Amino acid sequence: MKRLVPLLAYLLLAGALLLLAPAILTDFRLSLLSRFCTFAIVAVGIGLAWGRGGMLTLGQGLFFGLGAYVMAMHMKLDDAGPGGVPDFMKLYGDGKTPGWWEPFRSPIVTLLGIILVPAIVATVLGLAVFKRRVKGAYFAILSQALTAAFAILLIGQQGTTGGFNGLNGFKSFFGYAVNDPVNRRLIYFLTAIILLVILAGMAQLYRSRFGELLVAVRDGEERVRFLGYDPANIKLVAYVVSAVLAGIGGALFVPIAGIISPSDVGVVPSIAFVIGVAMGGRTTLLGPAVGAIAVAWAQTSLSENFPSFWSYFQGGLFVIVILFLPGGIAQLPTMATRLRRRPKPPADPSPIPQPRAAEPRAAEPRAAEPATTSAPATGAVA
Amino acid sequence: MSTDYLEITKLHVEFDGFVAIDSVDLTVLQGDLRFLIGPNGAGKTTLIDAITGLVPATGSARYGSTELLGRKVHQIVRMGVGRTFQTASVFEDLTVLQNLDIAAGFGRSPLSLLRKRRSVPPEVEKALTAVGLESLALRPAGVLAHGQKQWLEIGMLLVQDARVMLLDEPVAGMSHEEREETGHLLKRIGADRTVIVIEHDMDFVRTFADSVTVMHGGRVLAEGTVAEIQADERVQEVYLGRSVAAITEEVG
Numbered sequence: 206m207k208r209l210v211p212l213l214a215y216l217l218l219a220g221a222l223l224l225l226a227p228a229i230l231t232d233f234r235l236s237l238l239s240r241f242c243t244f245a246i247v248a249v250g251i252g253l254a255w256g257r258g259g260m261l262t263l264g265q266g267l268f269f270g271l272g273a274y275v276m277a278m279h280m281k282l283d284d285a286g287p288g289g290v291p292d293f294m295k296l297y298g299d300g301k302t303p304g305w306w307e308p309f310r311s312p313i314v315t316l317l318g319i320i321l322v323p324a325i326v327a328t329v330l331g332l333a334v335f336k337r338r339v340k341g342a343y344f345a346i347l348s349q350a351l352t353a354a355f356a357i358l359l360i361g362q363q364g365t366t367g368g369f370n371g372l373n374g375f376k377s378f379f380g381y382a383v384n385d386p387v388n389r390r391l392i393y394f395l396t397a398i399i400l401l402v403i404l405a406g407m408a409q410l411y412r413s414r415f416g417e418l419l420v421a422v423r424d425g426e427e428r429v430r431f432l433g434y435d436p437a438n439i440k441l442v443a444y445v446v447s448a449v450l451a452g453i454g455g456a457l458f459v460p461i462a463g464i465i466s467p468s469d470v471g472v473v474p475s476i477a478f479v480i481g482v483a484m485g486g487r488t489t490l491l492g493p494a495v496g497a498i499a500v501a502w503a504q505t506s507l508s509e510n511f512p513s514f515w516s517y518f519q520g521g522l523f524v525i526v527i528l529f530l531p532g533g534i535a536q537l538p539t540m541a542t543r544l545r546r547r548p549k550p551p552a553d554p555s556p557i558p559q560p561r562a563a564e565p566r567a568a569e570p571r572a573a574e575p576a577t578t579s580a581p582a583t584g585a586v587a
Numbered sequence: 588m589s590t591d592y593l594e595i596t597k598l599h600v601e602f603d604g605f606v607a608i609d610s611v612d613l614t615v616l617q618g619d620l621r622f623l624i625g626p627n628g629a630g631k632t633t634l635i636d637a638i639t640g641l642v643p644a645t646g647s648a649r650y651g652s653t654e655l656l657g658r659k660v661h662q663i664v665r666m667g668v669g670r671t672f673q674t675a676s677v678f679e680d681l682t683v684l685q686n687l688d689i690a691a692g693f694g695r696s697p698l699s700l701l702r703k704r705r706s707v708p709p710e711v712e713k714a715l716t717a718v719g720l721e722s723l724a725l726r727p728a729g730v731l732a733h734g735q736k737q738w739l740e741i742g743m744l745l746v747q748d749a750r751v752m753l754l755d756e757p758v759a760g761m762s763h764e765e766r767e768e769t770g771h772l773l774k775r776i777g778a779d780r781t782v783i784v785i786e787h788d789m790d791f792v793r794t795f796a797d798s799v800t801v802m803h804g805g806r807v808l809a810e811g812t813v814a815e816i817q818a819d820e821r822v823q824e825v826y827l828g829r830s831v832a833a834i835t836e837e838v839g
C-alpha cells in the first residue's frame with residue numbers, strides 16, 4: 206500500500222503527460238507544457254538538494270543557464286553551417302567565432318557539455334562551500350548572488366553571448382527544423398519522457414542507502430560526522446546531481462522557447478523554480494515536478510487574463526503554502542485524512558523517563574552539540 | 588590486547604580564556620570499564636568532545652600508537668573511536684534499522700550506496716539484538732522513548748565495532764529496570780573494548796564500574812576503584828557539592 210500510492214501517482218502523471226495532454230491540448234498549449242516540463246526537470250533537482258538534502262538552492266538559474274547556453278551555442282553554430290559565424294556576432298562582435306565556442310560545433314561535445322559544464326561548476330562551488338561548512342541562509346544567499354553575477358556577466362558580453370538579448374532565432378535542433386509542428390510535438394515527447402525517466406531514477410535514489418544518508422545529513426549533519434562520514438561529500442553529490450538536472454532542463458528549454466537570455470537564468474527565474482517546488486511539496490518525489498508545472502501553468506493563464514496580477518498572486522500563494530502547508534500540495538491528502546479521523550489521545554508511549562535528581566544543567570544547550578538533539582525524555586510521540 | 592588502550596596526557600582545553608580541561612592525564616585499558624564522575628561543569632563532556640575532535644585541544648590523546656588530536660571528527664570515528672551524546676541524538680525521521688544501517692556504512696563504496704538496502708546486514712542484526720530493539724526495528728527513531736534512544740545510540744557504536752566507546756550519561760533519565768539492563772549491557776560491551784562512561788548516580792557506578800576517575804574544575808581529582816574513590820576525602824568534599832556527612836551516610 207505504502208509503495209503502491211507513489212507508483213500509481215507516477216503512472217497517472219505519465220498517462221497525463223504522454224496520452225492525455227497530446228490528445229486534448231492545442232499545439233500552442235502543448236508547446237507551453239513542454240516548456241513547463243523543462244522547469245519540472247529543474248524542480249526535481251531542487252527537490253533532491255533542498256527537500257532531501259536541506260540545501261536551499263536559490264540559484265539554480267546558474268546551472269539552467271549553463272546547460273541552456275551550451276545548447277544554444279551549438280544550435281547557433283549549426284545554423285551558421287560548417288565553419289560559419291553565428292549571425293549576431295557579425296553585428297555585435299568582431300565577426301569571428303571565439304575559440305571557446307568552437308568545441309560546441311560538435312553535437313557530442315554539446316551533449317557532454319550540457320552534463321559536464323554544470324557538473325564541474327557545481328563541484329567547484331560545492332567543494333568550496335560545503336567543506337567550509339557554509340549552510341542555511343548563507344548558502345541560499347551565496348547561490349543566489351552567483352546567479353545574479355552570472356546574468357550580469359552574460360549581459361556584459363554582447364559580442365559572444367548575445368548580451369541582454371541572449372541567443373535566439375534558431376532554425377534547427379540536431380537537424381530538425383524547430384518551427385515544424387510535428388517536430389515540436391516530438392520535442393514535447395522527448396522532454397516529457399526525459400522528465401519521467403529522471404523521476405524514475407530519482408525514486409531509485411531516494412530509496413537507496415544514499416537517499417537515507419542524505420536525509421540523515423539534512424536532519425543531523427554533525428551527528429553524521431560522528432558516524433564516520435564527511436557530510437560535505439554527501440551534500441556535494443546531491444548538489445551536483447541537482448545542477449546537472451537544471452542543466453538538462455535548460456538545454457531542453459532552448460529549442461522549445463526558441464530563446465535563452467539573461468532574464469531566463471537570473472534571480473527571478475531561480476526563485477520561481479523554488480516556489481514551484483515549495484508548493485508541490487519539496488520532500489516528496491512527484492511534488493516538485495507537479496508543483497513546477499502547476500505554478501507555471503497558473504502563471505501563464507493568470508497573466509493572460511490579468512497581466513499585472515500574477516506577482517501578487519504568486520506572493521500570496523507562497524505565503525499561504527509556507528504558513529499552512531509547509532509540506533506543499535503533496536501534504537493535502539494526509540492533512541485531509543488527519544482531519545477526518547479524530548485524533549485519539551495517544552497511549553502514553555514513554556515509560557516515565559523521570560529527569561534525574563541532579564542540579565539544573567549549567568552548560569546546556571551547547572551550540573557545538575549536534576542539531577538533531579531532540580527534546581529529551583518526555584513524550585516522544587506527539 | 589595491550590596495544591588497545593586510550594592514553595591522554597596533558598590535555599588542555601580553553602574556551603575564550605576559560606580553562607575547561609586543565610592538564611588532564613588519563614589512561615584507560617581495554618576491558619577496564621571506566622566511569623567518569625564529577626559535579627556539573629567539571630569538564631567531563633568537554634573531555635570527550637576533545638578526544639572526538641569536536642573542540643580543539645592541546646596535549647595528546649592517543650589510541651594505541653595513533654594520535655587523535657588534530658584529526659577531523661569523521662577520521663577519528665573511522666579509527667574506531669565512537670561516542671554518544673548527553674542528549675540522545677538519533678535520526679528521528681529514519682527507522683531504527685535505517686539508523687543502524689547508516690552507522691554501519693561509513694566504509695561502503697559509493698556504488699553500493701546507490702543501491703537499495705535489500706537485507707539486514709549481520710552486524711546490524713547483532714546490534715539490534717544486543718540493545719534489545721528488534722521489535723522496534725521498523726519504527727521511526729523519533730517515537731522511541733528516551734532510554735530506547737540511548738540504546739539505539741549504543742547500538743550504532745556496536746555496528747561500527749568501535750574499539751573505544753565514550754558514553755555521555757547513557758542511563759540518565761532511565762527507569763530502574765532500564766538502568767540495570769543498560770549496566771549489564773555496558774559490562775558485556777566493555778569486556779573487550781575500551782569504554783568510558785560518564786555518570787552521576789553513585790549507586791549505578793558502584794554496581795557496574797571496574798574503575799572510576801573523578802573530575803572537578805577541569806582536573807582529575809582522584810582515580811581508583813569504587814572503594815578507593817569513596818574513601819577519598821577530597822572527593823567527598825567536592826562531589827555533587829554534598830556534605831561529607833551525607834556522602835558517608837550514602838556510602839555507609
Ligand SMILES: Nc1ncnc2c1ncn2[C@@H]1O[C@H](COP(=O)(O)OP(=O)(O)OP(=O)(O)O)[C@@H](O)[C@H]1O
Pocket residue numbers: 566567568571572573602607625626627628629630631632633634673
Ligand atoms: N563550547 C563551550 N564554550 C564555552 N564554554 C564551554 C563550552 N563547553 C563547555 N563549556 C564550559 O566548560 C565547563 C565544563 O563543561 P562540561 O559540559 O564539560 O561539564 P560536564 O562535566 O560534562 O557537566 P555535566 O555533568 O553538567 O554534563 C563548563 O563550565 C561549561 O560551561
Ligand SMILES: [Mg+2]
Pocket residue numbers: 631632633673755
Ligand atoms: Mg556533560
